[in-house]
Amino acid sequence: MATQFRIVSLPVQGMTCASCVSHVETALKELNGTSDVVVNLATNKASLAYDPARLTLTDMVRAVSDVGYSVPATELTLEVRGMTCASCVAHVEGALKELEGVISAVVNLGLNTARVTYISGVVTTSAMKRAVRDVGYEAQERSEGADALDRERQAREDEIKRQGRNLLIAGGVGVIVMIGTFYDMLGPLQAFVPQWLSYKWVIGLLTTPIVLGPGRQFFTNSWRGLTHGVTDMNLLYATGIGAAYGIAVINTVFPSAGFGGEGATFFESAALLTAFIILGRWLEALTRGRTSEAIRKLMKLQPKIARVIRNDKEEEIPADEVEIDDLILVRPGESIPVDGIVKEGYSAVDESMLTGESLPVEKKTGDNVIGGTLNKTGAFKFNATRVGKDTALAQIIKLVEDAQASKAPIQKLADWVAGHFILGVHMLAVAVFVFWFFIGFQLFFDPNSSFILSPYKLGEIGVFGFSLLLSVTVLVISCPCAVGLATPSAIMAGTGKAAEHGVLLKAAEAIENASKLQTIVFDKTGTLTKGEPSVTDVVISKQSAVISSTDHRSLTADHLLRYAAIAEKNSEHPLGEAIVRGAQARGLTLVDTESFNSIPGQGVEAKVERLNVLLGNRKLMHERSVDICELAQEAERLEGDGKTVMFVAVEGQAAGLIAVADTLKEYAAEAVHHLHRLGIETAMITGDNRRTAEAIARQVGIDRVLAEVLPQDKALEVKKLQALGKKVAMVGDGVNDAPALAQADVGMAIGSGTDVAKETGDVILIKDDIRDVVVALEVAKATMRKVKQNLFWAFVYNTLGIPLGAGLFYPFISLIISPELAGLMMAISSVSVTLNTLLLKGFKPSMRREDKPQQGKGQPAPQLATAHGD
């Protein structure tokens, strides 16, 4: 039996850096029955697939806590109505405990409550309420509990507040410590500072609460990690702070111990190092809060309340309790709670927040409405068709969340480096210590040397103190603190920015691939063109001897069009539908065919009123030995205008031809022009004949034409381009062009509307606007630029700092970096990454919605011609 893997997204608390990510990933991967484990620092989530037959959530939670982190559990109290006895209690508890994600459920019969402990993100409150309803009871939340958005925001705010408090204490007291340490250098300012502040004992007493208060998190986290055999950046900080503080205490209490004496008390190192590292942590917490704004904005669109009509009575219920087929009333100014179909009423709905349509869309009976959009003018009732996680809005949120949780290949490399870096740093610290202890101090030590940016002399420090100082500085300065955030923060900002413009990037890998594209292939019909062709010309063959079966006269244009339309009556092909529409527009009566056969890639044959009718391209006519020479010139002329020509043969003789044309989409030429400016080669793929395809391509500015391609061969054409060594994107219909989209390095499904779940492809363009291809590319490039910049800022301080921190230049300049300066540099690297990521918020695509199509740059769309023979 095939294993049914389930996908789960677990919240993980306690991660602070890339090596934490690495440890959690390893712990989950080591479990039997997991696959595709991805841990994201920016979203604090671990996403994985697991086999429920081999593994439970409890096993995963334990694996995470074994390596020193936690999966937070949330508590919720439900009011349960309808319970009367102990067996009711057992039923309700059993129903809740069966839900994946529920850790415990305790029902109190006397209070009519069920207290549930669960993992947020794995199970929802609506699922719990539904489970209780399914066993025959009613449940609702006891109080207006926070929804997922509020909980998530609350958790982030708590973290920001916690680190902010730590920063205030560590920073505030640290400044006082610094003033006391440098008392002798204050000059005239000494008048404002009490002398006792400079006493080592006092400085020690001030530093102690910093190290044991705000600094305690580093010691507890590293001890927890070490006892589970893992190392992370907390260890670097704990070792550095602990060593500086420890030596300072020894030199204060036992100045003659030989560790450098009173002149080598580095309390300010311990204090300021703690403060600067916490500054970095606080900034990271802020960044994580800001960059998930896109999700927050989308989540805010989800209405909380729905007005349901049940038993002819209006009831206001939580929106997540709406069931399919419920009749819902929406008044002017209200948000539509779920997806549905209008049953009665009429209104205009603002769908701009989801689809980007700037004008309100009219809705009448039978029209679809989307949950999260805003009803403007009228009141109407509609039947719910999609609720809960199936609504368009929920699908979009999930897609953006999944994208933000995913990892780009470049990030996997950065995480791997950071994860292995910690051990390497400790080895380096040993090497630095040993070198300076045995060799360097004797050869190079200068009693007049000092710290960079400090007049503090190192004269009394001694061999051990000096070597330890350099070793500790190397530990601190090597820490790649910002690496863990560099890529995910940029990816979050980028996916959020794209979502604002109706471009949904499904995974971080899609962003990285999109930024490297060299060729973009457009499907023609429905992508570059509007996909609604119409009949432009009907030409009768002058040499045709075909007689109409109805009036026994020579065929006219109407006869020809009618026969063709009857043959195509049940066709789903856009060209066939165009012929049917053209015949109906002329008032021609369409009867059923007597027989019908579709020949893929060529046309159709049918028996119409006892006549054998063939309708299709040149290939079909040649195969059936129909002589179309007389029509060839006219066909070429029409194809040269970009029209698609279909030949009609009746009883084996060429009867005439019908020309059909589709109009180009607005902005098609401009979009292609912008892509050329980005250095992208453009191609068009179509089943049309080459002449027609090239005419369209000329109008739009396409570089390469792939014509006469059968639908099943589109993926092959994409593969051929890839075989030339190109990175290829395919833009087309997410359902019909699925194989080609899947084959491409980046598949872009355009005009998906809001049913995003069924779309194949790495990028989903919600609106039917070709400009969004340019937007997708530009956002991807901007995001990857940001990723690379962030990685640069994250690593540059380490790269430059390690030689300095290890004392490589000391023999020449007699200066070394103090541990607290090293800590400040690490905090600055976090600041740099944070600020750099926030700059992405100001990104604007080069093709904007309010821009009008420019005349003269691209070719105008072809005008429809009237049919000949009218």
Place this chain on the structure above:
Amino acid sequence: MEHEEVEKEVARKSALIYLPISLGVALLFLLVATVFGNYPLVAKIGGTIWVGLLSLIVSMPIVTARIKRLRSPSS
């Protein structure tokens, strides 16, 4: 419970390896500092403790991860 016992066994076996390694490195440092050079006792002891601590930090996760992998059924 079984999982916890496995974790304890891994921790115990790992400790039997990384503790002697770090101690050995620390003592090697002390030996070199004593034999080659005229260092104050405090410097030698301080250096021994620091090198021992860093060696412990380096060896502990390497050894623990290796023992875990050897013990894992999929290895």
